[in-house]
Amino acid sequence: MRFLTCAFSALMLVNGANAQPVPCGGNFGEFVGDLQAEAERQGFAPEVARSFLSGVRQDPAVLQADQRQGIFQDPFITFSRKLISQSRLDRGRQMADRYNAIFDEIERRYGISRGVLLAFWAFETDYGAVQGDYNTLNALVTLAHDCRRPEIFRPQIFAALALYARGDFDPATTTGAWAGEIGQVQMLPKDILENGQDADGDGRVTLKTSAPDALMSGAAMLSDLGWRHGEPWLQEVELPQDFDWYDTGVHTTKTVAEWERLGVRARNGRLDDGRLEASIVIPQGRFGPAFIAYPNFRVFFEWNQSFTYVLTAAYFATRIEGAPVYDAGDPEPGLSGEQMRMLQERLQARGYDVGGADGILGAGTRDAVREVQRELGLPADAWPTPDLLNRL
Known part of the structure; x- marks a missing residue:
């Protein structure tokens, strides 16, 4: 019963924290002390919270990893060719055969085609082979302390604490990706808390070592996020x-x-x-x-x-699932990272909100490019080119 109270309190924080300013920055030790106090206010036993946070350390490598996501500057054709290889496709089909019964159950229960889970499994951890070796608690607290996106990571600390309270998280040994994701399909603690599934029947949700647990949990999360049963994507x-x-x-x-x-x-x-x-x-x-x-x-x-x-x-x-290789066509040359930053700066100067000049062609930049192309009488296909940059 105590765990249920703690878990409910953690979920209340997760769901409601965004409405309030999220504490971040300052002295790291004082920040951890504030986490301890907030954990107690949320209903966790003081000794449980203290034990959970006792060994936490700031991890500079996490911040470095957060800041070097250069692969996302690649355009789709380049990016997809880097990630999709024949060996990765072959391996995926082998895993589909090996876990056919689990995929059948996922399709029956959630209406999610096996290719979807195989894609996340492949890209997140190469089918479980590369799950990350960052200490998860250190990563979450480091990113919550950093003031870039504390509203994302602070609630995950309390979700991890709820998992710890029920014996499903070890602060000293639980490892994963730099952003705090755990297991073969890389789920954050809140997602595990809400959607973790024991698919292999051993009585535990073990997303690092059990492919059935990881796949079924990932499917439950996609369903919870709004996946429409049996429809295409x-x-x-x-x-x-x-x-x-x-x-x-x-x-x-x-x-x-x-x-x-x-x-x-x-x-x-x-x-x-x-x-x-x-x-x-x-x-x-x-x-x-x-x-x-x-x-x-x-x-x-x-x-x-x-x-x-x-x-x-x-x-x-x-x-x-059998679709052919896409027709790449002959797209116009795109922009380098530096050129993209210049474009974003010029779009911002014209009043467009592109979310900052980071050199990445995100949704805000695409929308702005589409609008300015229309303004200039160009085909409004949202693809930024050197010609567009020169015109601006």
Whole structure:
């Protein structure tokens, strides 16, 4: 009963903390002391919280890892070719066969196709082989102390404390990714607390060593995030030359039937149910690959916020289930990281909110590029080029 109270208190903090300013920075020891006090206010026994936090240390390597995510500067074609190899596809199909019964149960219970879980399993840990060796508690407290995104990481500390209270988290030995994710599909403590599943029947949720537990837990989390049972997520398409490029991007949705009337065609097979709402995604402009993104595509963004990562994972999930290699087309040259920062600065000077000049083509920059292209009378396909940079 004491654990249930602690877990409920932790979840209340997780769900409600964003409404209040989140403490961060300052002396690290004092910051840890504040965590101890807050844990007690949330209903954790003082001795449990004290034991949990007693050995915590700041980890500079975590902050360094947070600041060097240069791979997300790569455009989709480059990024996807780095992550998707024949050996990774072959390994995924082997794992699909090995855990066929688990995938069947996931599809029955949650309506999530096996390719989706295999994609996250492959990209997050290479099917469990590379799970990270950062001390998880140190990582979470370090990132919560850092004032960039404390509202994300502080609640995870208390979720980890709830796991500790029930014997499912060891502050000294639990390791994972630099951002605090644990296990074969890399789930944060709050996600484990809410969606952890004992799929192998041993009475424990062990996401590091049990593939069935990790896969079923990941499926439960996707379902909790809004996955629509049995529906598709992504499909490659061909677009007519007179297409209105401004209508591309996840900001515009139409029914599949409406897209078909505008000339959208599946590159292979047929498009899905004409009543489904969908978006057209062209990651490298009108001369590059094109996809139709169904409602479930948006759930991928709840797992990772990078558009390039999400599209690559969603595409890999289709490949592992038999889709052909996409048609890369012949996209116009893009921008280097430095050029992208220059573009973002110039867009900001024109009043566009791009979320900062970080050199990464994120959603805000794509939206701004689309708008300024339209303003300048250019095809509004949201793909920034050297010509656009020069015009600005």
